[in-house]
Amino acid sequence: MHSTPTKAPFSHPGWQLIPGQLIGLALLILVALGLGSMVLTAGGLDLSTVLNSRYLRGVVWFTVWQATLSVLLSLALALPIARALARYRRFPGRSALLRVMELSLVLPTIVAVSGIIGVYGRQGWATGLLNEWLPGNNWNLYGLNGILLAHVFFNAPLAARVMLQSLEAISPARLRIASQLGLRGWWLWRSVEWPALRSVLPGLSALVFTLCFTSFAIIMTLGGGPSATTLEVAIYQALRFEFDFPQAAVLAVIQLLICGSLWWLVFRQRVESALLPNRQVSHAVPLRAGRAQPLLAAALLALFGLFLLLPLLAISIRGLPALLALDAGVPIYKQLLPATGRSLLIALPAGLASVAVALMILASANRAKNPLLKAIPTTTGYLPLLVPPIVLGTGLFLLLRPGLGNQAQGWLLVALINSLMALPFVIQVLRGPLSSFDRHSLRVADQLGILGWYRWRRMYWPLLRRPMALGLAYGIALSMGDFGVIALFGSPGQPTLPVLLYQQLGSYQVAAAAGTGLWLLMLLVFIFGLLSAIGRPPAHQSKSRLPETTLEPEHA
Template sequence: MTLTASPRPALAGGFAGLALLALFIGTALSALWLETAGSGFAAFSAVTFAILRFTLWQAGLSTLLSLGFALPVALALARQRRFAGRQMLIRLMAIPLGLPVLIGALGLLGIWGRHGLVNQGLAALGLEQPISIYGLPGILLAHVFFNMPLATRLLLAGLERIPAEYWRMAASLGMGRLAVLRLVEWPAMSRLIPGIAGLIFMLCATSFTLVLVLGGGPGATTLEVAIYQALRFDFDPPLAVSLAGLQLLVTGLLLLIFSLWPAPEEAGLTDQRPIRRFDGEGLAVRLADYLVLLIALIFVAAPLVDIAAAGLKADLGRLLADAAVHRAIATSLAVALPAGCLSVMLGFAFIEARMALQASRSGGRGARALIWLIDAASSLVLLVPAVVLATGWFLLLRRLGEVSAFAAPVVVVINAMMALPFAMRVLQPAMEVHHQRNDRLALSLGLSGFSRLRRLDWPALRRPFFMALSFAMALSLGDLGAVALFGADQLTTLPWLIFARLGSYRSTDADGLALLLGLLCLVFTLLGTAGKQKEEPS
C-alpha cells in the first residue's frame, strides 16, 4: 500500500520523474559527446594529470583532517551530556551544512585571510609574514569547516545509539578511557567511518566554489574548476568535454568503491535519552573535553560572526538601493522557487513509487531495479556534478544560438537535481510514518485521490513539505556552480553578483551582499521549520 489507493499513480509518478532526469542528463551528456564528433577529444597533457592528482590529493587530505577533527569533538559531545549549551553547539554544527559555500568562503577570508583576524594577531606579535589562505591550505581549511560538523553529527548519532547498559557495565568493570574507546566507542564508530569518509571525499573531490575562490592559481585547480576555466576563459570546448568525461569517470569509480560501505545515518541524534557517562565525570576529563569543544566552537562560529560583522560594516542602504542588487535578488528568487518546487515534486514522486514497490507482493527483479534507480537519484549530485551538466547544456544551447534564452530553465533543473537528495531526506521519514499510520484508516473510510489528499495527507504532511521546499530553495539561492557558466547580464543571481564584486576587488560590497544572501537563506529555513516543535504526530 502507498499513500494512494492504487499503486499505479505512484508508479507512474516515479517513472515520469526518472524519465525527466534521464532526459535532462542524457541530453547534457549527448551534447558533450557530439561536441567531440568533429574535433575529437583533447589529448590529456601532463597538466591534466596534475589537475587530477591535485583533485584526489586535496580530497584525501580534507577527508583525513575533517575526520581527525570530528572524532575528538564527537567523543567529547557524547561524554559530556549535561553541560549548558550542548544542544546549542550541536545545532551550530548544522549551520555550515546549509550555509551557501560562497558565504562560508568569505567568512573564512575574514578570519584567515591576508587582512583577517589571525594575521592581524600575528602582526601584533611582531610576525610580518602573513598566513596565506589561498592555494591548498585555504582549500583544506574550507573543506574542514564545512565537513567537520557533518562528520561530527554522524559520529555522534552512532555514539548515541549505544545502549545505556553498556555504559553502566563499563563503569561497574572499572574500565578506563582507553578501554572504553577500544571496546565500546570504537566498534560503534568504526562501522560509520568508511561511509562518512566516502561521503566527505566525494564532496571534496567535486568541490567547485571553494576551489574557485580559494584555489589561488593553476597549481591548486580541481577538475570542475578546470572545466569552468576551459569554457569561460579559454573557450576550448574539446578540452572542456575531455575534462568532463574524466570527471564522470572518476566520480563513477569513486561512487562504485564507496557503495561497498553502508551510508551513514543521522537519525536518532538526540539529547533526551537517559544515559549517564561515568567515564566523563572526572575533572581532568571534563576540562579536556571542554577544551576540545571550545576549539570546535571557535573554529565554526568565528567565520559566521565575521560574516555578520563584515556585512554590517558595508553600506547596506546603498546596496539595497542598487538596481543591480534588486535584479540579482529577483533572479535568485525566480530560480530558487521553481527549483525548490521541482525538487520537492520529484522527491514526493520517488518516495511514493518506492513505497509502492516495497509494498508490492509480486516484486521481482524489475521492482528491485526501479528501487535501485530511485535510490541512485539521491547520488546524482555526486555522480554528475553541476558543472558537468551545465557544460553539456551550454555547448548544446551554443549550437542552437539560444544560450541566454534557455539558461534560466537549465539552471532551475540543475539546482532542483542538486537539492533532490536533501528534499528526499526530509520527506521520506515523514511520508513513511504517515503511510504506516493512516493507510488502513483511509481504506476503511473509502478515501482516495484528491479527497484523501485534502482531508488526510496534506494536513499531516504540509510541514515536512514546506521544510523540504525551504531547504531546497535555500540551497538554490546559494548555488554558484550551475550559474557560473551562464552568468551574464541576463542571468545574474546574488551569488554570481557577489563573485563578480570579489573579482573587481569590491570586497566590502561582497561582504554586504553575502550578509543579505545569508539572511535570505535564514528566512527560508525559519519559514520551513516554523511551528515544528508544536507539530503533533499524525
Template sequence: MDRRVAQRDRTLTPPFSHPRWRAWPGRAVALLLAGVVAAGFSGLLAEWQWRAVSDLWQSAYLRQVIWFSVYQATLSTGLSLLLAIPVARALHRHPMFAGRGLLLRLTELSLVLPTIVAAFALVAVYGRSGWLNTALDGVGLPFRWNLYGLQGILLAHVFFNAPLAARILLQGLERIPANQWRIAAQLGLTSGPLWRTLEWPALRRVLPGLAVFIFILCFTSFAIVMTLGGGPSATTIEVAIYQSLRYEFDFSRAALLAMVQLLICGSLWLVASRHGTNRNLVPGANDQPGTLRRDARRRDRVLLYLFLVFLALPLLAVVFRGLPGLLGEAGDSQVWWSLGRSLSVALVAAILSCSCGLAILAASQLARHSGHHLSARLLESSGHLTLLVPALVLGTGLFILLRPQLGQPHQGLALVAGINALMALPFVLQVLRGPFATLPPNSLRVADQLNLRGSYRLRWLLLPLLRRPLLLAAAYAAGLSLGDFSVIALFGSPSAPTLPLLLFQQLSAYRIEAASGTAFVMLALLFVVFYILNRWGDRRRRHPASRRLAAGEHAHA
C-alpha cells in the same frame, strides 16, 4: 498476537494505493532523471574527440590539474575526519554542554552554507588584512598567515566538512543502545576500552560512506578553489572545466575533463553504495541530550569551545563587515534584484525537489508493498543519480547541448532551478525516507476505514504527518539552491546575476565593501529560510480531518 498484528500491518493499504495515485508519477520522475542525465552525457559525447585523450597524457597542465584535485581532496577528507571524530566524541560525552544547541545548528547549516559566502568569511578572518593578521600585528609577531593556495583550500574544506562529519558521527554514537553504556559504566570502562568496544564499531559503519561523501564534496569544489586557489598550480578539474568553457571555448577538453571527473566520482559512489555505506549522510533533526558519560573530561569542553569559535568567527566577520556594507549598498537596486532572482530559483527548486522526492518514495513503497523489491530499489536509486554526476559535469553536458537555444536570462534561470532541484533530490530523499516508511499504521488503517483516498489522503493525512521532515527537506533544497555557484556560473547572465554570482563579480572587481553587504544578505537569507521553515515544522496545529483521524486511531487502539 504479535504475528497477527504484523500480518495485518502487511496487508495495510499503502499511502498512495488508490488508482488515482498509482506509481506513474514516481516512474515518470525516474524516467525524467534518467533522461536529463542521458542528455548531459549526449552533450559531452557530442564534443568528444579522441585526440583529447592523448592530450590528457601529454599535457603537463592537465596531469597537474587531475593530481592536485585528488591530492587536495584526500588531504581535506583526512583533516576533516581527524577533527570531526574527537569533536563527535566530546559532544557525546557532554550532552549538557552550554553551547550544544548553537553548535548543532551550525553543523546543520554547514551542508547548505553558500561556499562563496564561506570563502569571503574566511578571507575576512584569515586574509592579508583579516582579523588574524591584524591581531598578529597588534602583538608584534612577525608571522603572517597566507590564505591563498593549498592551505587556504584545506582550511575552507575543513571549515565546511568537519562540522558536517562531526554531526553525522555523533548520530552514529547516539545509535549505540543505552543498555550497552550502562553495562560499560558498571564495568568501569575508561576512555580507551570504550573506544575499542563501543565507539569504534559504531563509527566504523559510518566512516567509509562519510569519507567518500566528503572526498567528492572536496573533489568537486568550485567556488572555494576559484576564490582561494591563488593560481594555476592550485586548479581543480571543476575550475579547469569552467575555464575551458567560458574563456578558451575548448568544448572537447571540457568534455574530457568532465568524463574524468565523472569516472572518479561514479566509481567511488558505486563502491560506497555496494557496501551500503552511502546512506544517512544528512544531519538529522533529533538533538535531544543523552546521559552524562563517566569518561567525560574537561579538555573535551575546551575542544568544543575552540571548535565553536572556529565555526562562529567567520560568520561573525560576515555580520560585522556586512552591515556597514549593506547600509552603503542599500540604494543599489542590483542587490535586491539579485535577491529576488535567488529566492525565485530557490523556491522553484525546493518545490520541484520535494515533489519529485514524494513521488519516488510513493512509487517505491507501492512497488515494495506489491512484492517488486527490485523495482523499488531502482526507483530509489534513480533519485541518487545526481550523486554520481556532479553538478558542473551535468551542467557542462547540458550547456554544450543547449547553448544554441539559450538566449534569454530567464531561460538560464529556469534551467538552473531544475538542475538545483535534481542536485538536492538525494538529500531530500534521505530526509524523507525514514519518516515516510514509518507512517503510523493505525492512522493509515483509520484512513482506509474512512475511505480517505487520492488527493484527500495526501492533503489531510500525509502532509500533516510529514510536515516537519518535509519542511526540513525543503529547507535543505532551498539552502543548496541559494548557495549554488557552479551551475549559475555556466548558465547565469552577468547582467542578471543571482546573489552568489553577484558576490563573485564584486570580489573579482575588489569591491570589498559591496561584497561584504552581499555576503551578509546571503547569510541572513539562509538563516531566515531555515528559521521560517523550522518554525512551520514545529507547529502543532492540525487540520480538522487529521485530528479526527488521530481520535479515531486512539479509539481503535
C-alpha cells in the same frame, strides 16, 4: 454498520512505485542526454589528451590529493566533536552550536570564503595574531592551505552531524550495560561507539570526498594559481574561456569515473545515513568519565564553535556599515533588491522541486520488493553528486539551444540544475524519518484502505512536517548560494546574489561585497527560521526527545 472506505483510482500502494521509478529513469535519461550532447559536440572522447598533457595530469592528481586530505582532516575533527555532543546534551549553547553547524552546511561558498579571508587572509584577525606570536611565519591562505581550511569549515559540521546521528541511535539498553560494566575510554569506544559509526563511515567519507572533489567556488577564489586547479575549475575554463568542448568532455568523464567508482563501492555495502536523526523518547543513561574529560570536551566544543563563528562574525562586522550606508557611489540597495528577486525566482522552484522529487523517490524505494526496483530511484538520486553541474548544464544547453530564446528560459534551466544538485542532500534529510514508519501500522492501513490523502494527512504529515521544512530550507539555500551554474549561464548585467558578490570582490569593492555577503546570510537565516517555525508541530502535540546519554565524572 460501518462501511469500508472506497479506494480511489490508482490509490493502491503498488502505484506508489511508479512516480519514483519514472523519476529515476528520467534522471538517468537527463544525465545521459547532457553528457551525450557534450560528447557529440566534442566529436568524441580522446583520453590520450590527458595522458599526454603534463598540466592536465597535474590537475587530476591535485584534485584527488586535496580531496583526500580534506576528507582526513574533516573526519578527524568531526569525530571528537560528535562524541562530545553525543555525551553532553545539556550544556548551555548546545542548541545554538547545532544551529550554526546546520547553517554552515548550506552557507553559500562565496559568502563563507569572504569571511574566511577576513579572518585568515593577509589582513585577517587570526593572521595578525599569528604574526605577533610567530614573526616571519610563511602562512599563506591562497593555495592548498586555504582550500583545506575552507573544506574543513564546510564539511566537518556535516560529518559531525552524521556521526552524531549514529551515536544518538545507540540503544539505551546497550548504553545501560556499558554503564553497569563501567566501560570508558578505549573499551567504551571499541564496544559501543565504533560499532555504531562503522557502517556510516564509508558513505560519509565518499560524500565528503565528492563534495571536495567537485568544489568550484573555493578553488576559484582561494586556489591562488594554475598549480591549485581542480577538474571542476579546468572544465569551467575550457567551456567559458577556451570553448574547448573536447577537453571539457574528457575531464568530465574522468571526474565521473573517479567519483562513480567510489560511490559504486559504497553502494555495494548498502550504506545508510541521514542528516536528521530519528528522535525517540528515552531516559538518561549515565556513563563513566575521567575528571578531565568534561573540561576537554568543553574546550573542544568552544574552539569548534569559535572556528565556525569567526568567519560569520567577520562578515557581519564588515557588512553592516555597507548595508547602513544609503549612498556610496551606486546605492547598494539598487543592486541588492533586483539580485535578491532573481535569486528567489530561481531558488524557490528549485527547492520545492527537490523536496517533491525526493519524496517520490524514497516512497518508491520503500515500497519496492525487487532489489533492482529498490535501487534504481535511490541510486539515481545521487547522480548529481557524480556529474559536474557545469557539464550537465552545458550539455542540456547545447541540447536545447535552438529553443532557448530568452533569459527566463535560461533561469528555468538553472533552477532545474540547482534542484538536481540539492536532491542528494534533501534525500539524506528525508530518508531516516520516511523509513522509520512502523511496518505493522502500514499493513493495517493497507487492509483498512486508508490510502491517498487520508494516509498522507494522518500518518505521514505529522512525522514528515519538520524534515520536509528542513529539506526545503536546504534546497532553497543551496540554490540561492549557487555560483558555478549561474556563473556559466547567467548574464553579468542581471546577476544573482552570489554572482553580484563575486563581481564586487573582483572589482575590489570590499565594502559592497561585505554588505552583499551579510545580506545573503541574513536572508538564509530568515528562510531557515521561517521554515523552522512552519515545520514545528502544534503545541498540543507531544514533542519527542532524543535518547539522553550523560557522563558522570568518576570519583576517586
